Amino acid sequence: MSSPSSWIRNLTPITESLLAGVVGLVIGAFIMLAFGYNPLAAYRSLFVGSVGSVYSWAELFANATPLILTALTFAIAMRGGLFNIGAEGQLYMGALAAVSVSLLHLPAPFNWIVAILAAMVAGMIWSLPVALLKLGRGVHEVISTIMFNWIAHFFAFYLIANVLTDPQRGERTIAVSESARLTRVFPDATLSSGLFISLVTVGVIFFLLWRTSTGFEIRSVGYNPHASHYAGISIRKQVLRVFLIGGAIAGLAGAIVVMGRPPYYAVLSGLPQLVNLGFDGIGVAMIGRNHPIGIVFAAIFFGGLMTGGRIMQFDPGVPFELVRVIQGVIILALAIPELRRLFFLARERLAGRK
Amino acid sequence: MLVFGDDVVSKMRRNEVNKWFFRMVGLVATLFMLAGGPFMASASAAGKIALVLDVGGRGDLSFNDMGFKGSDEAVANLGVEVVEIQSNSAADYLPNMQNAARSGQFDLIVAVGFLIADAMAEVAGQFPDQKFAIIDVTWLGKPNLMEIGYEENKGSAIVGALSAMVAAHYGYDKIGAVLGIEIPVLYKFEAGYRYGMHWGNAKYAEETGKASDVGLLWTYTGTFSDIAKGKAATEAMLAQGAGVIYNVAGPLGIGDLEAITEHLEAKGKSAGPPFMIGVDANQDYLGDGHRVLASMMKRVDFGVYSAIESVVNGTFEGGVQILGPHNGGIAMSGEQDLADFIQFGVNGGAIGASDRQAIIQNWTGMREDIPAWIWEAVAELQAQISDGTAEVPCGWCPDTIKEIRAKYPD
Numbered sequence: 001m002s003s004p005s006s007w008i009r010n011l012t013p014i015t016e017s018l019l020a021g022v023v024g025l026v027i028g029a030f031i032m033l034a035f036g037y038n039p040l041a042a043y044r045s046l047f048v049g050s051v052g053s054v055y056s057w058a059e060l061f062a063n064a065t066p067l068i069l070t071a072l073t074f075a076i077a078m079r080g081g082l083f084n085i086g087a088e089g090q091l092y093m094g095a096l097a098a099v100s101v102s103l104l105h106l107p108a109p110f111n112w113i114v115a116i117l118a119a120m121v122a123g124m125i126w127s128l129p130v131a132l133l134k135l136g137r138g139v140h141e142v143i144s145t146i147m148f149n150w151i152a153h154f155f156a157f158y159l160i161a162n163v164l165t166d167p168q169r170g171e172r173t174i175a176v177s178e179s180a181r182l183t184r185v186f187p188d189a190t191l192s193s194g195l196f197i198s199l200v201t202v203g204v205i206f207f208l209l210w211r212t213s214t215g216f217e218i219r220s221v222g223y224n225p226h227a228s229h230y231a232g233i234s235i236r237k238q239v240l241r242v243f244l245i246g247g248a249i250a251g252l253a254g255a256i257v258v259m260g261r262p263p264y265y266a267v268l269s270g271l272p273q274l275v276n277l278g279f280d281g282i283g284v285a286m287i288g289r290n291h292p293i294g295i296v297f298a299a300i301f302f303g304g305l306m307t308g309g310r311i312m313q314f315d316p317g318v319p320f321e322l323v324r325v326i327q328g329v330i331i332l333a334l335a336i337p338e339l340r341r342l343f344f345l346a347r348e349r350l351a352g353r354k
Numbered sequence: 355m356l357v358f359g360d361d362v363v364s365k366m367r368r369n370e371v372n373k374w375f376f377r378m379v380g381l382v383a384t385l386f387m388l389a390g391g392p393f394m395a396s397a398s399a400a401g402k403i404a405l406v407l408d409v410g411g412r413g414d415l416s417f418n419d420m421g422f423k424g425s426d427e428a429v430a431n432l433g434v435e436v437v438e439i440q441s442n443s444a445a446d447y448l449p450n451m452q453n454a455a456r457s458g459q460f461d462l463i464v465a466v467g468f469l470i471a472d473a474m475a476e477v478a479g480q481f482p483d484q485k486f487a488i489i490d491v492t493w494l495g496k497p498n499l500m501e502i503g504y505e506e507n508k509g510s511a512i513v514g515a516l517s518a519m520v521a522a523h524y525g526y527d528k529i530g531a532v533l534g535i536e537i538p539v540l541y542k543f544e545a546g547y548r549y550g551m552h553w554g555n556a557k558y559a560e561e562t563g564k565a566s567d568v569g570l571l572w573t574y575t576g577t578f579s580d581i582a583k584g585k586a587a588t589e590a591m592l593a594q595g596a597g598v599i600y601n602v603a604g605p606l607g608i609g610d611l612e613a614i615t616e617h618l619e620a621k622g623k624s625a626g627p628p629f630m631i632g633v634d635a636n637q638d639y640l641g642d643g644h645r646v647l648a649s650m651m652k653r654v655d656f657g658v659y660s661a662i663e664s665v666v667n668g669t670f671e672g673g674v675q676i677l678g679p680h681n682g683g684i685a686m687s688g689e690q691d692l693a694d695f696i697q698f699g700v701n702g703g704a705i706g707a708s709d710r711q712a713i714i715q716n717w718t719g720m721r722e723d724i725p726a727w728i729w730e731a732v733a734e735l736q737a738q739i740s741d742g743t744a745e746v747p748c749g750w751c752p753d754t755i756k757e758i759r760a761k762y763p764d
Binding site: 049055059062063157161162165167168169170171188189190257261262263264268269270272273274275276306307309310311313314315317319320324 | 404408409437438439440441442443444445446447448449450452453454456457469472473475476480534535537538576577578579580
């Protein structure tokens with residue numbers, strides 16, 4: 001008979017994720033019990049609050065929309081063997097670029113197209129130095145993306161308070177002009193047509209990675225840079241590609257939030273509608289196994305946790321801080337299978353190098 | 355695809371494991387669905403209130419802590435049940451209020467802070483039968499929404515009079531105002547402070563028989579976040595002989611106070627003058643309790659409490675409610691406020707419990723050093739403002755600030 005660890009190893013990825021999710025839910029239930037809250041009532045409101053009505057589904061997708069994109073940024077780099085955690089800063093830059101386009105007062109069809117393009121370019125620009133530092137000086141992308149995230153953070157604060165400030169409201173930027181806003185899909189929910197832009201991007205990235213030679217080169221470098229180099233693939237070119245594509249997608253995420261998330265359509269001081277979307281994207285990518293299709297489902301799951309978490313606060317009365325803890329536990333449990341895989345991959349690579 | 359498995363076990367065995375697993379998942383899911391039971395509808399007699407906050411939670415030593423103080427008092431005195439709904443992101447403001455309204459279980463939904471204004475405008479229209487209240491917002495105009503605004507100009511007049519008299523008492527001939535971005539709402543603070551300074555000068559002359567012409571230095575720093583600009587503006591004012599600095603830019607007060615502290619340290623002193631005047635929340639506990647003379651407090655707690663009270667009493671109505679010195683919604687900080695805020699600070703870990711006594715002692719000493727007639731004069735102005743004999747200019751005055759500047763000059 002096989003040992004208990006071997007049956008875990010033989011599960012399909014989907015079963016593995018479900019098992020991890022159940023483990024997360026059970027741990028979360030014990031935490032809630034420890035603090036004196038009824039876990040069954042809490043999970044019921046989490047469930048009903050996220051998938052119980054058309055409205056909650058719309059909110060779920062609204063939450064998932066930017067996460068799909070920031071997760072793609074991480075995933076495409078991961079496919080190319082790089083650890084890009086710069087989506088956060090690129091997202092800020094994208095959002096601010098999209099807002100600043102409204103200063104140009106372009107006519108209707110152009111303004112939103114230009115805003116989206118500007119956001120993508122801004123994300124690429126913010127990503128470029130990271131790639132150049134890696135290529136030129138061998139700076140590890142984890143270090144440089146963390147640094148660039150903080151530069152973006154404070155640069156955004158500066159722009160909000162000094163350059164793009166709404167003349168009547170000091171705490172926010174000017175708003176995206178009305179004709180450039182993404183249409184709301186349901187009249188009262190916050191879901192916008194940005195979801196379709198996200199899904200189209202998923203399709204494009206899927207096609208790119210598995211149906212083009214560019215994608216083949218990226219993935220090939222991710223599997224084995226030495227063999228790829230030997231086969232004549234330029235590793236430097238892949239680094240540049242991965243960061244620029246990733247930056248454009250993260251910038252797009254910023255634009256979609258600021259252009260499609262009612263009721264503000266402006267970047268608020270302290271970036272409260274943007275903060276953590278980039279980092280959450282890493283979690284989404286992990287749970288989605290760094291695969292575009294997997295990411296869509298993981299983002300839906302994340303969006304559900306966010307949407308249902310709101311309800312957990314007032315039905316069973318679980319305090320917000322504890323809701324965050326439960327969400328964190330579930331996400332961590334779900335990310336473990338992929339983390340484990342990455343760990344073994346890294347170990348194999350190190351062993352191979354010796 | 356790499357991730358989707360490259361194992362050696364036969365497909366059959368895998369299917370078996372998966373089948374067993376899915377059965378378990380189904381079982382657990384069914385259990386959850388059955389056991390959840392009905393929503394916990396615990397309608398207490400006095401009512402159920404939702405308190406919706408922006409992204410800062412408890413422990414901000416300012417706006418949110420004040421809001422919680424109001425709801426805590428409502429729970430204690432009125433017997434209502436309050437559910438706090440915090441927001442993880444600005445994207446949550448709208449859905450959080452929609453969810454609360456849709457649940458139909460709340461007698462009142464209170465939003466704390468003008469950041470939620472745009473979301474409130476939408477939700478109040480969408481749920482016309484739900485009662486709402488919002489603090490620090492006065493421009494939405496919905497029949498089911500109580501908007502609670504503050505007369506910051508009147509509060510500023512009170513601290514302006516105090517500033518002028520204290521500055522004259524200590525031999526300074528200037529007071530200063532460090533303001534944020536030049537937006538209409540800040541004109542209310544400037545206008546009131548000007549009025550108060552002129553009132554204080556006249557009062558000082560009347561009481562002491564000595565002419566007093568304390569003048570105003572004022573700067574719009576163009577920021578609500580760049581603390582260094584607050585410090586630089588304050589340094590410039592201190593160099594020109596300002597004895598009291600009014601912080602009208604939220605966090606810039608930290609910079610203002612830093613400049614004052616360094617100014618005093620250079621003379622080997624710790625206690626003012628020069629002093630700072632705090633804004634919005636109580637900031638008296640800063641500066642060891644003896645460099646912040648007083649704070650112009652917007653009583654958010656009072657606003658939240660009175661909104662809840664109106665629902666409990668059945669007197670709730672939509673429209674703008676103005677809180678000012680006449681009803682205690684705007685007040686100069688006192689001893690109880692200091693104690694409350696030190697407690698917030700101790701709870702949040704910002705103030706060590708051991709510093710509590712020292713701060714209170716320093717603060718009491720600072721206020722006792724100022725002659726009693728000045729405090730009486732401040733109370734007199736407050737009474738005059740409340741009964742309308744003292745007319746402080748301007749509720750919301752982008753058009754008239756030039757006239758006010760001419761009438762109550764620097």
